[in-house]
Amino acid sequence: SQQGEEDPQALSIQEGENATMNCSYKTSINNLQWYRQNSGRGLVHLILIRSNEREKHSGRLRVTLDTSKKSSSLLITASRAADTASYFCAPAGGTSYGKLTFGQGTILTVHP
Amino acid sequence: DTGVSQDPRHKITKRGQNVTFRCDPISEHNRLYWYRQTLGQGPEFLTYFQNEAQLEKSRLLSDRFSAERPKGSFSTLEIQRTEQGDSAMYLCASSLTKGAGETQYFGPGTRLLVL
Numbered sequence: 385s386q387q388g389e390e391d392p393q394a395l396s397i398q399e400g401e402n403a404t405m406n407c408s409y410k411t412s413i414n415n416l417q418w419y420r421q422n423s424g425r426g427l428v429h430l431i432l433i434r435s436n437e438r439e440k441h442s443g444r445l446r447v448t449l450d451t452s453k454k455s456s457s458l459l460i461t462a463s464r465a466a467d468t469a470s471y472f473c474a475p476a477g478g479t480s481y482g483k484l485t486f487g488q489g490t491i492l493t494v495h496p
Numbered sequence: 497d498t499g500v501s502q503d504p505r506h507k508i509t510k511r512g513q514n515v516t517f518r519c520d521p522i523s524e525h526n527r528l529y530w531y532r533q534t535l536g537q538g539p540e541f542l543t544y545f546q547n548e549a550q551l552e553k554s555r556l557l558s559d560r561f562s563a564e565r566p567k568g569s570f571s572t573l574e575i576q577r578t579e580q581g582d583s584a585m586y587l588c589a590s591s592l593t594k595g596a597g598e599t600q601y602f603g604p605g606t607r608l609l610v611l
Contacts (some may be wrong), residue, residue, distance in 0.1 A: 417599065426500075426587060426602040427539065472538050482527055482591065483552060484600060486538030 387485040388473035394491045403463050405490040407456040407473030414477025416449055418458050421470045465496045500603035502588050508609045509578055516574045517606045521590030528571050530563055531587040539587055578610045
């Protein structure tokens with residue numbers, strides 16, 4: 385399955401701290417995407433990392449990808465209360481080129 | 497507004513009724529996806545279109561669900577004879593095919609409650 389499994393299921397930190405979320409998957413991929421979802425809203429695309437990339441940055445976000453371990457991590461630095469949301473990873477590629485398969489996500493709570 | 501839009505945002509219906517949701521993708525996006533999300537879970541793939549062709553449909557999708565994208569632009573998702581288990585958030589997303597590495601842009605969702 386290309387489904388990503390996020391870990392931990394929930395993370396609670398103080399504003400200003402860093403938050404790290406992990407994602408594992410089981411099959412080969414072409415890329416892996418991270419999305420954020422605020423409570424009751426649609427998903428917002430954060431970052432896409434291709435299978436031939438090892439690290440990618442976007443603002444306060446840093447994503448790493450280790451295809452040998454079939455894992456990825458999302459680091460949010462200097463977190464803010466507004467970062468409170470659910471975060472999902474979505475491995476993509478293989479036989480289902482467009483379809484994204486999501487896990488249960490990591491619920492991040494940032495306390496002011 | 498250049499984002500994905502969905503209508504209605506909320507729908508309450510009685511069991512057994514039919515409902516139809518609409519999704520307007522980002523202009524010129526050739527792929528359109530439907531997902532369903534229940535509380536505490538990630539979105540679950542339902543079906544997707546490339547232009548007007550429905551290319552994949554989840555095995556979990558019962559015959560009561562049907563989706564169309566008649567002119568390769570907007571799409572509709574119809575649920576016939578709704579059941580309480582259909583209560584969920586229905587999400588639409590669109591993308592522009594780029595081979596490996598297309599980003600899907602999601603709409604705000606339609607929240608369905610079946611009484």
